[in-house]
Amino acid sequence: MHLEESLIIPDHCAGQRLDQALAQCWPDFSRSRIQDWIKSGDILVDGEAARSRAQVLGGETVVLQTEIEDEVSAVPQDIPLDILYEDDAIIVLNKSPDIVVHPAAGNPDGTLVNALLFHDPALAAVPRAGIVHRLDKQTSGVMVVAKTLAAHKTLVANLAARKIRREYDTVVMGHVVAGGTVDKPIGRHPRDRQRQAVVTMGKPAVTHYRVLQQYGEQTWLRVQLETGRTHQIRVHMAHIRYPVIGDPVYGGRLRLPHRASTALVDILRNFERQALHARFLTLEHPVSGEVMRFEAPLPDDMLELLELLTEHRDRMQHGSTQVDDDPDEAEVIYVRDDD
The missing domain is CATH 3.30.2350.10 (Pseudouridine synthase)
Incomplete structure (x- = not known):
């Protein structure tokens, strides 16, 4: 998936390292991912490559152009889902007891992940196809799935908290x-x-x-x-x-x-x-x-x-x-x- 983002460094970030400032400006992305993009040259500051440790003054123009590799390699499969609620950020579903959540050695396909990727192919770019918490094999019931990187990051943090x-x-x-x-x-x-x-x-x-x-x-x-x-x-x-x-x-x-x-x-x-x-x-x-x-x-x-x-x-x-x-x-x- 191709990703393009641009911003102007806020004045209140003056004196911070570039990766620190960008982590604040792009909360959807982890700091380690931002550092990787800087190292690979996918992020330009005022049209030039920069270093993670470089200090910002405020007012710089930052442009990001990169390809996000799919986080999930499972094959989409047309498996019915019992969806209780869906919007642009989350899917809430009722998992049946006969479906496994993640592909594994004993269950390479026919899983909830395969079903989700068919329902929304964009979930391939979200960690674990957006699954925030799992249910055991043969346990049924309600689960939440994040549809975006930002929603996934927030829900995982909320689960931990x-x-x-x-x-x-x-x-x-x-x-x-x-x-x-x-x-x-x-x-x-x-x-x-x-x-x-x-x-x-x-x-x-x-x-x-x-x-x-x-x-x-x-x-x-x-x-x-x-x-x-x-x-x-x-x-x-x-x-x-x-x-x-x-x-x-x-x-x-x-x-x-x-x-x-x-x-x-x-x-x-x-x-x-x-x-x-x-x-x-x-x-x-x-x-x-x-x-x-x-x-x-x-x-x-x-x-x-x-x-x-x-x-x-x-x-x-x-x-x-x-x-x-x-x-x-x-x-x-x-x-x-x-x-």
């Missing part, structure tokens, strides 16, 4: 009595390099959770992240003995509800992914500064799981343990006599 709030819904194994916080460092598992774990020398990680509904041996939680470590929610919940249902890596032993219906047993045994969904995202718009909140509704598989858990809980509370899903052929195992 914890100005972007992310809330997830998850269904975990175990009866969680009350909400709480897990403040435990996360790093590579000492023996299995494909896994993460709570380790003493890991990076700080903080996860807050609260109970939405209890279902006996399962609990529906709302989780908020302060940090964004790899597999953070899954690792933290497994660490406190409430692993995410369906988690193929950290899930642990399956616990079935007492006298569960055939349908409930089947969905618990065969849930095809971790029951984890990025429900809400709150951010400041990188251009307007407006605080915006987005919601990605629960996907069908998690809705079905919660409906079956609710039916089972209600049936048990009312004293009936009818377990056959066909009411015409159901066998009543017992009915509690409250008298």
